[in-house]
Every structure is written in C-alpha cells, then in structure tokens.
Amino acid sequence: MTDAEPMPDTERTADTEPMADATRRAIAAGEQTLALEAAGLEALRAGLGVEFGRAVDRLHATTGRVIVTGMGKSGHVGAKIAATLASTGTPAQFVHPAEASHGDLGMITRSDAVLALSNSGATPELSDILAHTRRFAIPLVGITARAGSPLAEAADVALILPAVPEACPLRLAPTTSTTMTLALGDALAMALLDRRGFTAEDFRVFHPGGKLGARLIKVADIMHGPEALPLITPDRPMSEALIEISARSFGCVGVVDGQGRLAGIVTDGDLRRHMGPDLTARPVGEVMTADPKTIRVRALAAEALAIMNDFKITALFAVDDEGRPAGILHVHDCLRAGVA
Template sequence: MSDYIETARRVIRTEMTGLDQLAGALDAEFDRAVEAILNAQGRVIVSGMGKSGHIARKIAATLASTGTPAQFVHPAEASHGDLGMVTQADVALVLSNSGETPELADLIAHTRRFRIPLIGVASRPGSTLLRQSDVVLVLPAAEEACGNGIVPTTSTTMTLALGDALAVALMEHRQFTAEHFRTFHPGGKLGALLSKVGDLMHRDVPVVTEDTPMTDALLVISQKGYGVTGVVDQAGALIGIITDGDLRRHMDGLLTLRAGEVMTRNPRVIAPDALAESALAQMQDRKITCLFVVENAVPSGILHIHDCLRAGLV
C-alpha cells in the first residue's frame, strides 16, 4: 500500500470520527435552530469567511433547492452595503470555526441592532459569535485531519454535515417531495430524472379508427414521423397500435386490409403524470421505441425514446 493511500485513509477516518462526535453532541439547540428557520418570514442568510464562506455557500444552495429560501451574504461585502440584504424578516446562520472572525463583526452587530434571529456555528462556546447568538450550535473539539491542526478539514466537514442536517430536517417537516425538488432543479441529471411524461410527450398524436383503410393509415404513419399509429374506437379510446412489425406481419394483401385487422391490441401505455424515467424503463424492457400517453383510456400524447434521450435520461 502506498503512503498516499494510507494518508488518504487516515484523513477520512479522522473526519469520520469528527462526524461521530458531532452526531453525539446534538442537543435541544438544534431543535431551536430548526424552529427559528421555520418561524422566519423571510430567508436564511448564510455567511462565513474563508473556508467557512465556501461551506456557507453550499449550505445556502442546499437550503434553497430543498424548499427553504436562503442566500449567501459575504461578510466583507456586507460591511460595504450588502447588509441591506439582511432584513428583520430573515434569520441569520453564521459560520466561524473560531467564532472570532473579525469580518463578521458588522453582520453580527446588524442582527443585534434589528433583532434578527442569529444562529451561530463555531467550535468555541465562549467566542464572540456564540456569545452574541440566539441559538448556539457548538462544533465538537475534533482533531483536524491535516495532523498539525492548522488546515480546516474536519471542522469544515462537520459544518457542512450540520448544514445538511438542518436542510433535511426542514425538508421532512415540510414534507418536501421529489416533485417540489424538480420545481427548484429543472436542469441537469436530477431534473431529467424527475421529469414527467407530460413534460416530454408530443401532443400531435397519430391515430386512426378501426375501419380506416390501411392505405390511409400508412399516410398517417408517414406524416407524423413516429413510425407508429394508434387505433381508437368510436368513443376515442385507444384499443390498438400499428407498428413496423405489424406491417411486416401483414405484408401480403396489406393495402386491402383495415386498421383493426392489422393492429396489435392492448398496447403498452403510460399516464402523463408518470415519471419519464419509468416510461424509459418500460421502453427499454419491452424493446419498443414509443409509448402512447392516455388519460381515461383516450390518447393525449405520444412519447418517443428519443425524447427521453434528448432530456438527458440516459
């Protein structure tokens, strides 16, 4: 085993120990932090300097994407006008390992002046930040993974995990669902996985009736460009589908037949509110290229496998 791998494992184990200590140290103050955020009429203003600032940005992004309005405010910029972003309707979540970061002074003073709830996160209970905070979240005195205690490693990992814990606790309280998440995250792989069939389907549905001559049915297949057509009864309900395979099986005398004689009955269908990922799984499992989308048995759209590919599902 190389020295590099041994170092990496030591770092990871050290940070795991810190996370274990953090989990064991949680108390009623964590409940108070969650309640303070739930009671806020505005946003969670997350702030920190240096490495804590990078963690603060990530926490703010996680909160915002999971149903809790949040914004990162840089403490130095806050001292030069951005304090106007922090209102009495907000709650501040301020991060500092030492609790003595000088750049935080104006932001802390602003919260005290306007009685804005302040949640402080630091490792020193007697620090300026935690003495001024309404809710105190103390990080355990865990060993930094760098070995000499000067590089923020375990402390930043614990702070990030604490932010995730707050976000998930808030999510569960609000019963935040995958559909809610998709609203805030329409792009990227996650947005694609949470897309609904109705978001991707085409509404110009190729359909013919049972008694349509195959000469006309072939025109519909050719004009729509999906390689298929649905077959509906007199009430408009989907009862069958005509594919390339059906055409090949009825090649002899095809043009003398009607759609109802060529179609495959009871085709696979899907609802518009189903996840597009589910539709893709059906198409891959059945080795088919499209699904008709139906509501109350009536076709309202058609989804082609290429639509799923374009959306980034694969």
C-alpha cells in the same frame, strides 16, 4: 552495459522502492484523515438534539431569506450551504462578513434569518453582522465549536460542534471542523426540505439544466399533445390506418375503443407480420397488437425511455388515469431533451 542488457536488480530497487514507501505513507495519511473526519461526523450525529430542532424551527419560520455568513474556510463552507438551501426550497444567500461591514449589511433585512459559521466563535469580521442581527431582532443561528464564544452567546440558537481533533497532523488546518460544519448545514437543509414538503418536481424547477434537470423531466413536458395523436378505431380498414401512420410520422397508429381508451396499436412491425394482398382491406382490429405498452402522463421521461429501450420500440403513448391517450412520445424526443 549495452542498451539491450537489463538493468541490475539493485538499480531497479533503488529507483522503485522509495516511490512505494511514499505511496504507502500517502495512503496511510489519507486513511487517517478520513477516519478522524468520520469520527467527527459520528460524534456530531450522536450529539444532535433539541437545539437542532429549534434551529430548524427558526429558519423555517423565516419569511425572507436565510443569510449564511462566515470567514475564511467557514465562508467557503457557508457559500455551499447557502447554495444547497436555495436549491432545496429555502431561499438563501451568502453574505461575506467583511463586505457586510462596508455596505452589504443592507442585504440583511428584518424578514431574514442569519446562519453564522465560526469554529472559534470569535471571528472579528462577524462582529458587525452579529450586532446588526441584535439591533434589528433578526433571528440568529450560530454554528461553532466554542459554547462560551461571542457567537454562541449572541445566537438565538447555538449549534455546538463536538470537541474532536482536526484531521491535520499539526491539528491546525480546518479539516474535521469544516467537514462537520458542512454536514450540519446539509442536515439543516434536508430537515427544512422535509418540513416544507419539497418534491422532486419542485427540485426540477430549481435544476432545469444539465443531466440532473434532464433526469427529472416528465413525459408531459416533452410529449406531443392530443392534436398530434395518430388514432383510429378498430372497425376502420387498414388503408386508412396506413394513411394515418404516414401522415403523423411516428411509425404507428393508436387504436381506441368506443370509450376512447387505447385498446391497441398498429406499428411497422405489425404491417410486416400481416403483409398480404388483402392487408389494406382488413379491419384494423385484426392487425393491431392489443394492450400496447403505455406510460402515464405524469411519469418521468426517463421511465418512458427505459420502457422503449427494454421493449425495443421507438414510440410510446402517454395515457391518463382512465387509459385514454393524451399524448405520444418518440425516442428522439427523449434524446433531444437530454434524457438518457
């Protein structure tokens, strides 16, 4: 066979068919895993009852922090739950149970509450934390799959996971159980968020970095304030408007009426449209564009950027509830802040 001759069909089949079979088996295994875990979540949702409400009550009443603890896979899940709680208004911290037995019990105070995770409910490493909570009357909420386990018996509130199989084909690796535990932790965090009246502004305080924080920046956070505003009244000559536009470097000047409300705007585009030998002598009111686009001071900067993109403008006046200009936002301000 020469290099130019095609490979026979039998060889091509021999090379590719086993890979196709393996791919089909992988997809089937993935679908089975997701189906079992979805069934677990549905069983968890269907069984959510009064004990869940009691757990929220206990955690919400805590004046200190929610201490989340768990061993192995439960510990990894617990660390994420603690992070979610802390970022949504419920002060929280993960404490490793093994480290707790060697001094970190001092991190758990009488003003705290403990959220302990153990699928079996009999994790030996949790015993010292459980004893600590009982000794100092620290509220204890347990998440476990065993109603009669040491954790369930010790807890003030025990959230029992439904009896559903692990997604692991051997029924051994924590899969469905950890998914349900994670989801139940999220449910607790969101119920506490709702109970506390946690807002998007509160959320931004805890997420100042990255794209998430940028999306929650408000106009007031990045706008240029009243001292930087290019403003003029409609009766003034355009020669003064040109001086104001040049001095402020926003490419526009706002036109305010007798009550200080924004009545119009003069932009570079307005100058080109009215270009003529008498432009500088004309009153501003004859050249301005009336009822310009504006944004509320309390609006998200992302909303302001959307308006500028939609109407192909580069600057936007921020106004108060009475329509008076309180600031000005340039598209470059949004880009510098990472709003996109």
